[in-house]
Amino acid sequence: MSFPWAQEYKPKHPLMQWFDERLPLPRLVYNSVGAGYPTPRNLNYFWNFGSLAGLALVIQIVTGVVLAMHYYSTVDGAFNSVEHIMRNVNSGWLIRYAHMNGASFFFIVVYIHMFRGLYFGSYKAPREMIWLLGVVIFLLMMATGFLGYVLPWGQMSFWAAQVITGFFSAIPLVGEPLRQWLLGGFAPDQATLSRFFSLHYLLPFVIAGVIILHIWALHIPGSSNPTGVPVKKEEDTVPFHPYYTAKDGFGVGVFLIAFVIMTFFAPNFMGHPDNYIPANPLSTPAHIVPEWYYWPFYAILRAFTVDFGIPFTGIVIIPAKLMGVLAMFGSILLFFFLPWLDTSPVRSGHYRPLFKKFFWFGLIPSVIILSICGVMEATTTWLILAQISGAYYFAHFLIILPLISRIEKPLPLPGSITEAVTGKPLKEAAA
Amino acid sequence: MRKPAEPAVAKEAAVAAVEEPRRRDFIHIATVSFAGVGTAAAAVPMLTQMSASADVRALASIEVDVSAIEPGQAIKTMWRKQPVFVSRLTPEKIAEAKKDDNAPMRDPQTLEERTLPNREEWLVMLAVCTHLGCVPTGAAQGEPKGDFDGYFCPCHGSHYDVAGRIRKGPAPTNLVVPEELSFVSDTVIKIG
Ligand code: HEM
Numbered sequence: 001m002s003f004p005w006a007q008e009y010k011p012k013h014p015l016m017q018w019f020d021e022r023l024p025l026p027r028l029v030y031n032s033v034g035a036g037y038p039t040p041r042n043l044n045y046f047w048n049f050g051s052l053a054g055l056a057l058v059i060q061i062v063t064g065v066v067l068a069m070h071y072y073s074t075v076d077g078a079f080n081s082v083e084h085i086m087r088n089v090n091s092g093w094l095i096r097y098a099h100m101n102g103a104s105f106f107f108i109v110v111y112i113h114m115f116r117g118l119y120f121g122s123y124k125a126p127r128e129m130i131w132l133l134g135v136v137i138f139l140l141m142m143a144t145g146f147l148g149y150v151l152p153w154g155q156m157s158f159w160a161a162q163v164i165t166g167f168f169s170a171i172p173l174v175g176e177p178l179r180q181w182l183l184g185g186f187a188p189d190q191a192t193l194s195r196f197f198s199l200h201y202l203l204p205f206v207i208a209g210v211i212i213l214h215i216w217a218l219h220i221p222g223s224s225n226p227t228g229v230p231v232k233k234e235e236d237t238v239p240f241h242p243y244y245t246a247k248d249g250f251g252v253g254v255f256l257i258a259f260v261i262m263t264f265f266a267p268n269f270m271g272h273p274d275n276y277i278p279a280n281p282l283s284t285p286a287h288i289v290p291e292w293y294y295w296p297f298y299a300i301l302r303a304f305t306v307d308f309g310i311p312f313t314g315i316v317i318i319p320a321k322l323m324g325v326l327a328m329f330g331s332i333l334l335f336f337f338l339p340w341l342d343t344s345p346v347r348s349g350h351y352r353p354l355f356k357k358f359f360w361f362g363l364i365p366s367v368i369i370l371s372i373c374g375v376m377e378a379t380t381t382w383l384i385l386a387q388i389s390g391a392y393y394f395a396h397f398l399i400i401l402p403l404i405s406r407i408e409k410p411l412p413l414p415g416s417i418t419e420a421v422t423g424k425p426l427k428e429a430a431a
Numbered sequence: 432m433r434k435p436a437e438p439a440v441a442k443e444a445a446v447a448a449v450e451e452p453r454r455r456d457f458i459h460i461a462t463v464s465f466a467g468v469g470t471a472a473a474a475v476p477m478l479t480q481m482s483a484s485a486d487v488r489a490l491a492s493i494e495v496d497v498s499a500i501e502p503g504q505a506i507k508t509m510w511r512k513q514p515v516f517v518s519r520l521t522p523e524k525i526a527e528a529k530k531d532d533n534a535p536m537r538d539p540q541t542l543e544e545r546t547l548p549n550r551e552e553w554l555v556m557l558a559v560c561t562h563l564g565c566v567p568t569g570a571a572q573g574e575p576k577g578d579f580d581g582y583f584c585p586c587h588g589s590h591y592d593v594a595g596r597i598r599k600g601p602a603p604t605n606l607v608v609p610e611e612l613s614f615v616s617d618t619v620i621k622i623g
């Protein structure tokens with residue numbers, strides 16, 4: 001773990017020494033986020049988003065535990081209890097709006113964090129495990145966000161529960177029984193709401209656990225950096241504290257400003273007004289859309305409208321419904337294979353001319369178009385756009401990345417991090 | 432781990448390895464199997480508790496008085512917590528549905544197969560889109576009926592025809608006609 005030049009923990013106060021000898025927690029903190037953790041000297045602001053994601057989780061847990069003190073998980077009581085939180089509970093409106101917008105900010109931060117990984121090749125050896133654990137966290141977050149969205153038991157909550165558990169009914173043979181098992185009935189009802197609340201409370205703590213593994217795995221090779229060139233000598237690094245504690249702290253300030261602006265001035269901007277209508281199992285809202293962070297995946301789900309089979313024989317191999325569901329899950333599960341799809345030894349997109357073109361003019365636009373398709377009504381034009389950009393999305397990871405890794409001629413890499421920063425080569429130190 | 436140092440001991444171990452399973456191996460396997468079976472048995476109630484509870488399963492049946500439904504009208508009701516369409520087709524709609532009986536479809540069915548004998552003006556279906564479960568529009572006056580003059584599911588754009596058969600969009604099958612459907616009298620139907 002860590003580099004040979006890492007500073008050793010030396011307790012200054014006898015009390016700390018007493019503590020450290022019995023439980024080396026001060027040492028753990030010092031070596032992970034203190035002066036004992038040497039970090040590349042050239043990290044840019046994209047490297048702030050990991051600590052911000054941690055902060056977002058803390059905000060969700062704190063506001064969530066408070067909401068749970070006032071919330072009733074019954075089909076008759078849930079909607080009213082949320083209104084009670086908004087109107088009667090002291091500062092309840094603030095706590096609920098912080099939790100609602102906190103979920104969105106959590107996803108914003110995590111998407112930027114993933115973008116960083118994708119562009120700077122952070123998923124490559126020796127950091128594959130960090131990436132894989134990150135994908136697990138992302139899946140857990142998506143589940144948690146969905147479960148939470150069901151809790152207010154508004155129209156969008158109810159129909160989200162119906163449609164999303166409906167994904168499972170696409171699985172041949174066991175699908176429908178599985179769906180009823182998840183719901184605890186034939187349609188979303190009390191059993192569904194109670195278990196969703198229980199799981200919504202549980203999963204954030206599971207996420208916290210996986211984050212510990214994620215950071216543990218990170219601290220073995222240490223952070224990558226914008227050049228992707230590994231750390232060679234002490235000059236390439238600075239101690240985490242005070243350098244990155246200060247930089248992360250600055251990021252926290254900026255994040256909190258953006259967060260409170262949304263929470264105070266546009267708290268419902270990222271929500272859907274139909275969720276202020278109590279759940280009605282008899283009528284689906286005219287236009288149901290998921291929360292913004294699911295849009296690209298929702299667009300992929302809807303992009304499949306015809307069965308996959310042998311033409312003109314009527315033989316169906318995979319029905320459209322199953323295709324949509326498989327593609328949607330596939331678009332995320334694909335990330336698990338990314339470290340082995342992109343075989344280029346160069347990590348950073350800066351030094352990969354072809355990769356960079358496909359990244360900026362292929363992947364990013366396809367995800368943006370998919371997001372737009374996900375929120376639009378399912379008309380032919382939007383469906384075709386979703387089909388094209390969805391096809392590109394899969395082709396990018398499964399065909400283009402493996403191919404360009406082979407044919408691309410990368411730009412010359414700097415000799416070291418220090419050279420990239422100062423322009424002068426790293427001194428050949430004795431021994 | 433045994434030390435491979437003394438050849439005599441190593442030889443003894445080699446002989447032991449080819450011999451019958453030892454008493455201790457048996458105890459190990461038996462203990463682990465016992466613990467495994469016990470854990471699996473304990474997992475069963477943890478999993479089955481999630482399935483529909485007895486009150487939800489209790490075969491709820493409903494009777495619906497349909498005497499007030501005029502030809503061309505439809506009502507929505509609830510059965511097993513799921514919405515149901517009860518619609519009374521006009522002769523024109525019946526003709527329209529029959530005309531399409533042999534049209535190419537994803538889930539081919541005739542109107543006759545979707546109604547009870549001699550009651551083909553009564554179409555009773557779960558109002559649950561077979562795609563992901565939204566309630567299609569088209570039962571009430573003025574709601575969008577889709578490209579086939581029947582039902583339209585706004586969620587992901589499934590179009591059903593007058594007889595509730597899937598014609599376009601992602602839904603895999605026709606709107607479900609409950610098997611448990613019967614007529615108690617000319618004006619009362621029973622589901623379940
Ligand atoms: C991973 C972190 C979390 C995410 C992404 C998340 C997300 C959400 C979302 C999107 C909602 C719906 C907001 C609305 O429309 O009102 C919600 C509601 C809720 N959440 Fe969370 N949550 C998280 C953590 C927690 C935790 C740790 C708890 C409790 C211990 C909690 C308790 C609640 C409660 C009681 C509600 C219902 C009240 C309401 O709707 O405002 N959440 N959550």
Ligand code: FES
Nearest residue numbers: 560562563584587
């Ligand atoms: S639920 Fe009806 S089209 Fe998807």
